[in-house]
Amino acid sequence: MNSPTESWRALPAAQQPPWPDQTELRAATEWLSAVPPLVFAAECDLLRRRMAAVARGEAVLLQGGDCAETFERVTADAIRGKLRTLLQMAVVLTYATAMPVVKIGRMAGQYAKPRSSPVERRDGTELPSYRGDAVNGLEFTAEARRPDPWRMRRMYESSAMTLNLVRALTTGGFADLRQVHAWNRGFVADSRAGERYEKLTDEIERSLAFMQACGVDTGELGTAEFFVGHEGLLLDYESALTRAEPDTDRTYATSGHLLWIGERTRDLGGAHVEYFSRVHNPIAVKLGPTTTPDTVLGLVDRLDPRREPGRLTFVVRAGADRVRDVLPDLIEKVTAEGALVCWVSDPMHGNTVTAPSGHKTRSFDTILDEVRGFVEVHRELGTHPGGVHVELTGDDVTECVGGGNAVLPENLHHRYETACDPRLNHTQSLDLAFLLAEMYRDRDGAQAPAGASSMTV
Ligand SMILES: O=C[C@H](O)[C@H](O)COP(=O)(O)O
Ligand SMILES: C=C(OP(=O)(O)O)C(=O)O
């Protein structure tokens, strides 16, 4: 019970599925215990070094992908679309910050969801809530909603398929900087905010031409370093995929490179904090608007007792209306404690609203406002706004309102495809990257250009 993979079992574990059949659960986790790891310890160590650069203010994190991946959408098109969107955003951010951008997909493992309510009601019928494809099905029938532990095997297999294509694409030519830049050129040419983004794209083009003219070896521009991560929610799954490294005696969660603990499961006395205190991966924790400095200091003590930059990331999702009030105290207390953590903004989860049509949605301008508040707080404190964590897709969905392609509340039903929370579509994601680039460029005190306060162009 005191082993790194099992010590969590003695503690309350929030948001775990009520698995109906313990024998099947045991069989499924035994199967998972015997399969090869999805990621390798040295890759997790490399990501820790990359995240240490973020913590020191020498790099920026870009993390994004679906709120909930689904087995059905493990397709080449969907994976390529998300990857392409993230790579396009990363180029813009790299240029604007003149820093490396650490790229992490919310991909290859984002199959389990914490829910506000364990049940969902529709027209007088009550069923268990959908908890992600790793647990049950989205369809509103008693059969689909019954938790099935063998879905965790499918989660592993779907993650392996996704990771395989991601690894091939990022090393096999798809991620070539010149190609990604050409996509951005296409986006700017079609964008309603074209002129505003054109200057930055022109500058990137001139830099590429300059490097080429100087004879700089541009071989490295053909590949991209890319990591994957997900919420480490299902402890049966995570502990079955935990592996010890014989050489170092360290233990790693091998389901993804960086895992995070969600807002609903970050209890200091709970099972998630206990499990993640035992593995050597880089770890993140979401912080909502009610987070107190004491909680954050407790999380630092439990998860980063040695104060090692790169180990711990705090992902702040306070909401656009709260971030400016809540964040300064948290940063100041952590800094005073001698911990060098990464501070990242998730501008999605504190800004979810219900549209008149009943769809869960988020407004692009509110999302932008939370990121701006986050950057402003860091500017005032002289600390580093370490990056963003967003829910996005490469598809032209209509789930969040606003942005350059002006999704209207009355049009949300056109392509509302998410299995859980509303995602930025491809255009909205690139709009966010260009506007974030402006914020990073202005963060030393220059005034934001006219219009930077909203996407109304
Ligand atoms: O993605 C995050 C949570 O799972 C999600 O926001 C919960 O949504 P709910 O309030 O509909 O359960
Ligand atoms: C559940 C999520 O977020 P949070 O824990 O911040 O609510 C999420 O990232 O989908």
Ligand SMILES: [Mn+2]
């Ligand atoms: Mn979500």
